[in-house]
Amino acid sequence: MTWRIIGSLDTWLISWILIQFFGENSQEAGEAATYIAGLELITKTIFYYLHERVWYNLNWISDNQKLRHIVKTISWRLVGAVDTILLVFIVYYCLFNTTEEASNVALSIFSIELITKMILYYFHERVWFSSSYGVIQQ
Template sequence: MILDQPIKKWFVTKQGKDSNFKSFMKSISWRIVGTLDTMVISFFVTGQLVMAISIGSIEVVTKIILYYFHERAWESATKIEKDEPKKEFA
């Protein structure tokens, strides 16, 4: 694929780690799925479409922000330090 490598540069850093942009895009796509789920559940619980949409519209913003910071914390916690010896597998 001709566009594979240029597009990959948007999502992975030179060290092979997920980029901030990739974390942000993952949080957006996951929130779309999560918000639809929240709206469906809210509709079944309340029986009111307007209430379900209101609940979904509030939680989509807060959970995008929370997921982004969660993703960055995981990336930071799992990064390899420069001075840390690399493990080799036989």
């Protein structure tokens, strides 16, 4: 849950900055960024649940756990990327009625998020790993 909040805040901030960069005013950019981040919170929660169900039932890489984690991470990043691109495109097009700019904004946000999400996730994992929250002491 903490990661989803961090991820959505990252999406909101990048969306707000880039939509302004592509020529919209701050208020319109804020509205679009809020729609994108809010919808992403819903869609990514659903897609993550479905992604986990699929991986729970897959046994084809169960012998090599490291390979399984790598493939699972890559598959989730692909699902997340497609979700982000589509949401940004749809929201931008609905609010500003331009497919060319919607494509540019969607691909720009995706490109930046690829880096920011990895960095933020790394630090998120480090914080959770260093805390003892939820760990049963033996």
